[in-house]
Amino acid sequence: MPEDCIYIARSSAIAARALAGEMMVMNSADSTFFTLNEVATAIFQAADGHTPLREIVRDRICEQFDVDSEQAQADAEQFVAELSSHGILLVSNQPLAPEAPR
Amino acid sequence: SKEKKLYQKPAFRYERV
Incomplete structure (x- = not known):
């Protein structure tokens, strides 16, 4: 998938709460409980389905954290792929409509 | 200057409950 065209959205099958800069996510589909670190939380919170991942990295990660854009982009792509495999994030090369909560 | x-x-x- 070309890196310029990655869109991410949160799954509707999850419940999430932020606590002390970290995000706790429960996947109701398989009763799996996730805890995201601060950088992962920033990406997760920006996953609105219509902001490209590259913009999220540029505006949220590189603005707040001491990291170069290439490293941040590579890490973000790996991260969203992993969360997608667990059903927490939806990943597409086209904008995603936010799912209605179940 | 904004400190990053x-x-x-x-x-x-993650853990499975």
């Missing part, structure tokens, strides 16, 4: 926070690779831990 220490970067940590985005990561998560």
Whole structure:
């Protein structure tokens, strides 16, 4: 998938709460409980389905954290792929409509 | 000048309940 065209959205099958800069996510589909670190939380919170991942990295990660854009982009792509495999994030090369909560 | 926070690779831990 070309890196310029990655869109991410949160799954509707999850419940999430932020606590002390970290995000706790429960996947109701398989009763799996996730805890995201601060950088992962920033990406997760920006996953609105219509902001490209590259913009999220540029505006949220590189603005707040001491990291170069290439490293941040590579890490973000790996991260969203992993969360997608667990059903927490939806990943597409086209904008995603936010799912209605179940 | 805006001081940036220490970067940590985005990561998560999980457990199955």
